Amino acid sequence: MRFRQAAASVIALLLGMGMCAGCGAEMQESSAKQSVASGSDSSVAASTTAERVDPKPVESSEPTEGTESLDSCEPTEETDPQLLGLCKRIDESGYQAGIAYIGYVGAERTEEEIRIFLEGSPYAEAYAFLCDAPLVDADGAELYAVVTTRKDRSASVYPADVNEEGTYDVHTEKPLYKGKGTDCFLLYCNMSEVHSNVSIAIQTGDERFFVNPMVSGKDGRLENLDCYDFSMYTDGNETQDDVMIAYGLLLEADEVQSYVNLGMTLQYTGQIQVIDGRSCWIFALGTDHEDQFVRELYYGVCDNLIYSYDAITDTWTALGG
Numbered sequence: 675m676r677f678r679q680a681a682a683s684v685i686a687l688l689l690g691m692g693m694c695a696g697c698g699a700e701m702q703e704s705s706a707k708q709s710v711a712s713g714s715d716s717s718v719a720a721s722t723t724a725e726r727v728d729p730k731p732v733e734s735s736e737p738t739e740g741t742e743s744l745d746s747c748e749p750t751e752e753t754d755p756q757l758l759g760l761c762k763r764i765d766e767s768g769y770q771a772g773i774a775y776i777g778y779v780g781a782e783r784t785e786e787e788i789r790i791f792l793e794g795s796p797y798a799e800a801y802a803f804l805c806d807a808p809l810v811d812a813d814g815a816e817l818y819a820v821v822t823t824r825k826d827r828s829a830s831v832y833p834a835d836v837n838e839e840g841t842y843d844v845h846t847e848k849p850l851y852k853g854k855g856t857d858c859f860l861l862y863c864n865m866s867e868v869h870s871n872v873s874i875a876i877q878t879g880d881e882r883f884f885v886n887p888m889v890s891g892k893d894g895r896l897e898n899l900d901c902y903d904f905s906m907y908t909d910g911n912e913t914q915d916d917v918m919i920a921y922g923l924l925l926e927a928d929e930v931q932s933y934v935n936l937g938m939t940l941q942y943t944g945q946i947q948v949i950d951g952r953s954c955w956i957f958a959l960g961t962d963h964e965d966q967f968v969r970e971l972y973y974g975v976c977d978n979l980i981y982s983y984d985a986i987t988d989t990w991t992a993l994g995g
Contacts (some may be wrong), residue, residue, distance in 0.1 A: 761823040772902040776817040794948040810851040814863035825855040834873040844873040891967040894944025920955045920975035952976040
């Protein structure tokens with residue numbers, strides 16, 4: 675769908691494709707809860723994040739005058755049909771951007787490893803254009819996709835950290851990515867499960883709001899986002915039986931049962947991850963507090979196989995193996 679005839683034909687094609695290739699999004703947090711520190715000093719975490727990226731922010735291509743855009747989601751010869759369909763759904767939803775949680779990739783992954791993970795996920799078939807989307811590396815362990823649909827919108831990514839008041843400080847002086855128009859990109863972020871380490875600023879004209887992408891510990895879904903969620907959750911009615919079978923299999927495992935007997939809770943995360951070439955349901959064992967479920971251990975289930983996750987080595991091992 676992107677970056678690929680006598681001279682006039684080549685130029686026209688590349689301009690059309692360049693306009694559709696990008697999709698940018700910005701993380702949101704209610705303005706009442708967000709503290710934008712445009713010129714403030716970053717915390718150690720945010721500073722480290724900024725220093726590890728290219729000091730020159732990645733910029734998506736902007737529509738060129740005279741070329742067609744997806745302003746009204748009108749199809750063109752160059753428009754990827756999957757991207758076009760997604761842009762239409764986002765516009766029809768009334769939201770200004772779309773965000774999807776691709777999955778837990780693990781910390782300190784190379785771009786090649788991240789893209790291999792994406793290619794092994796259901797998104798590679800449903801939204802193949804994401805496989806060629808630019809990657810914004812903000813240091814983390816989770817992979818997201820962000821999409822904007824119109825030339826008057828932009829999505830920029832900035833480092834963010836939580837201050838003593840429990841609100842986000844957004845370091846707009848250190849952009850990690852600046853997008854504009856019909857745009858899409860991948861975002862690798864969030865080392866912590868408690869708060870996000872980035873903010874996406876979504877802007878239309880003079881109006882701007884911030885979103886901080888996070889997955890709920892309760893149900894594995896995106897939370898607190900004023901954006902269209904196009905995540906491919908796997909806990910619908912069509913998969914509920916499979917999830918319950920996997921849940922029952924886990925409860926029969928001695929290790930899991932011992933933790934449950936100690937008062938821990940087993941929950942399905944709503945995620946699927948490829949382990950040893952198999953698509954596995956991902957469950958979490960943790961402590962269920964009144965306002966939050968804190969995940970402590972992870973298990974993957976596929977057919978009659980159970981895998982346990984080692985956070986130290988960032989590896990999955992067959993339980994009992």
